[in-house]
Amino acid sequence: MQRAHPHFTDQAEFRLSLKAMDSDKRPAAENVLGGFLRARRALLRPEDTGLTTSGRRRVPGLRREEVAALAGVSTDYYTRLEQGRERHPSQHVLEAVAKALRLDEEAMAHLRRIAVPTARRTRRSSRAERVRPQLRRLIDAWSDTPAFVLGHALDVLARNRLATALHSGFGRPENLLRMTFLEPAAHDFYRDWNHAATSSVAALRRAAGMDPDDPRLIELVGELSMRSDDFRTLWARHDVRGKTHEAKLFHHAEVGDLDLHHEAFSVNSAPGQQLIVYQAEPGSPSADALALLGSLNAAPIARRSTTTPD
Structure with missing residues (x-):
């Protein structure tokens, strides 16, 4: 079994890098939204968000339950969002999560894009780009x-x-x-x-x-x-x-x-x-x-x- 490289956020993203040398293979299993949310909460410290903690923490950044509490959603719902099992979050939820993770406007726009199911995306042509x-x-x-x-x-x-x-x-x-x-x-x-x-x-x-x-x-x-x-x-x-x-x-x-x-x-x-x-x-x-x-x-x-x- 191939182990994920320590710099990747999950096994699916590591598999993407291994398959990517063949551009005809599509990363259907990649959980882009989950990778983004995990990476962004790992960069936040509890004190950045006004949370008080005590004792040694086993994970860098915020825990899932802390992000969920800051966003006003249940821990179970936020966990499903990170794991890719919740595929239709509302704009209200996305805005609340973005606020909890202290995202700027550009990161918020990115969050909205990757939260849209792939089937609703408009595919770009794979033809070579040309300059007029x-x-x-x-x-x-x-x-x-x-x-x-x-x-x-x-x-x-x-x-x-x-x-x-x-x-x-x-x-x-x-x-x-x-x-x-x-x-x-x-x-x-x-x-x-x-x-x-x-x-x-x-x-x-x-x-x-x-x-x-x-x-x-x-x-x-x-x-x-x-x-x-x-x-x-x-x-x-x-x-x-x-x-x-x-x-x-x-x-x-x-x-x-x-x-x-x-x-x-x-x-x-x-x-x-x-x-x-x-x-x-x-x-x-x-x-x-x-x-x-x-x-x-x-x-x-x-x-x-x-x-x-x-």
Whole structure:
């Protein structure tokens, strides 16, 4: 019998990682909602919620009965919810549980998505994602700004020249998660690797909550789970956060440190795709470094003929 890896929240989730290398196999037995609830209560201490305790506790975080009491439901009902035996929780119950677990708005939205039975989900096509030519031309025209397009599994679908130069230290820069966890260059490139890793896994969790049966996501999670202890640890936390805006701290081998601002925009013409744009503060050392990177990687200019007409 195969034992579950200690970083997974349950046996079903471990089996998912083992099967995920074959993207045609669907994780029908995975209890996504239960895994999320267990992970989130394990991160809360009784004192975080106003509970008083005494004596040694055998489990990290809150007990099931404590979450149930905070949410105003019976322990039996909450247990069935975690075990996947209660498949139709009301919005009122979900809101009460979210409040008990101190979930933020994004985690609450994720909870609502994964609590919906799979049969009611709208399946996304498994066809390869494509970037519209108009969007490619737009980012290619931004010669001073690194820009790229991400797919729903954080695959890099298109880059402009400056973004290509920014990621030039990576051997296979086709997916942000693979770059972060499987490429040796990542720990030098990301000056705060822990933050970059946590953010990328939380973004992938959000995507998985929208479509947990997506073959590409299953394949990616399976590969990373089998090859990276760091990914397994972070994946088991069930953190959820989309890409919006934040500071990015990079170190590039050619130009040194870069402090850039990151903005993410949803591509309305292609649901699931995001346009990512990096900018430096005008007049800053990072702006100078970014300009240098652009000049070092500028497109060659065709030589003009010096021959004079007869």
